[in-house]
Amino acid sequence: MATGPGVRKAAAVVLTAGLSAALAACGSQDSGGDSGGHAGHKGAPKLSVSGAYVSQPPMDDMAAGYLAVRNAGGGADELTSVTTPLASEVTLHTTKGNRMKQVSSLDVPADGRLELTSGGDHLMLTNLTHRPKVGERVSFTLHFATSDPIEIKVPVEPTTYRPKD
Numbered sequence: 669m670a671t672g673p674g675v676r677k678a679a680a681v682v683l684t685a686g687l688s689a690a691l692a693a694c695g696s697q698d699s700g701g702d703s704g705g706h707a708g709h710k711g712a713p714k715l716s717v718s719g720a721y722v723s724q725p726p727m728d729d730m731a732a733g734y735l736a737v738r739n740a741g742g743g744a745d746e747l748t749s750v751t752t753p754l755a756s757e758v759t760l761h762t763t764k765g766n767r768m769k770q771v772s773s774l775d776v777p778a779d780g781r782l783e784l785t786s787g788g789d790h791l792m793l794t795n796l797t798h799r800p801k802v803g804e805r806v807s808f809t810l811h812f813a814t815s816d817p818i819e820i821k822v823p824v825e826p827t828t829y830r831p832k833d
């Protein structure tokens with residue numbers, strides 16, 4: 669389920685105000701699994717990824733990743749996991765109000781998009797192999813319920829970076 673732009677904007681302000689606090693809160697949230705579950709699908713999903721970046725983390729052990737997945741196909745899909753040499757664990761988080769919740773998948777609706785944004789849904793990278801620095805590019809492999817994995821190179825942006833849309 670997509671988060672409204674208004675909600676994201678409000679949450680982004682909060683996150684900007686206390687990024688380290690928000691990231692720290694991330695690790696301590698309860699991690700109840702929750703999968704969408706899709707019945708039949710008509711047509712196949714057709715995915716493309718854009719706007720991916722990792723925010724340079726204020727600390728060594730945790731970082732957040734953001735991206736958008738566009739689905740130009742007639743079938744829904746789900747982002748089920750992400751792997752990267754940067755972190756031994758990547759979890760999918762949603763944000764409801766100011767609370768983060770770990771989920772087992774994120775929906776990529778048919779003829780729609782999944783957007784991971786600062787203050788909204790995001791990737792949480794923990795057990796980092798090193799602290800990513802601005803200018804670095806990190807490999808991400810995105811795994812989906814239906815589509816083949818997609819591998820991308822993700823730039824590391826300053827902590828204050830916000831994509832313009």
Ligand SMILES: [Cu+2]
Binds near residue numbers: 694761768769790
């Ligand atoms: Cu989080």
